[in-house]
Amino acid sequence: MAYGLSDTALWILYIVSDAAEPCTQQDLCRQCCFPKQTINTAINHLIRDGYLTLETLPGTRNSKRIMLTDTGHALMQTTIDPLKQAEDAAYGNFSDAERQCYLELTRRLNTNLREELQAQLKRRTL
Secondary structure: OEOOEOHHHHHHHHHHHHOOOOOOHHHHHHHHOOOHHHHHHHHHHHHHOOOEEEEEOOOOOOOEEEEEOHHHHHHHHHOHHHHHHHHHHHHHOOOHHHHHHHHHHHHHHHHHHHHHHHHHHHHHHO
16 A cells, blocks of 8 residues: 555546546546456545545436545645656656667567457457
8 A cells, every 4th residue: 555545546546637538437447457346446435535526427327527526636746746756757767768668668568468368368269
């Protein structure tokens, strides 16, 4: 636990703080690759602690936007903002060549992982 938050809660705050558009639980599940129940439990704790609220999105039956409360914004300033600053500083310590290498290796890893997962799915369906 960082900052007294579960890893899931920390990632939720991180993603919600960056979201340019309304962020829903379904969006979080896709972005974090956490099970729906894990996201739901963490959101409920953050709501109970006064950091988040849910607001029904217009034109939907049950899709809800996750919103930071004033207390949530204050928490974000003491947790997520310093984390992002540390990330920026850490990446800033890379040379241009190291940054390019890191990005290329990350792209390759993601491509290889995607291909491997597709191959495993294909083998299961045969």
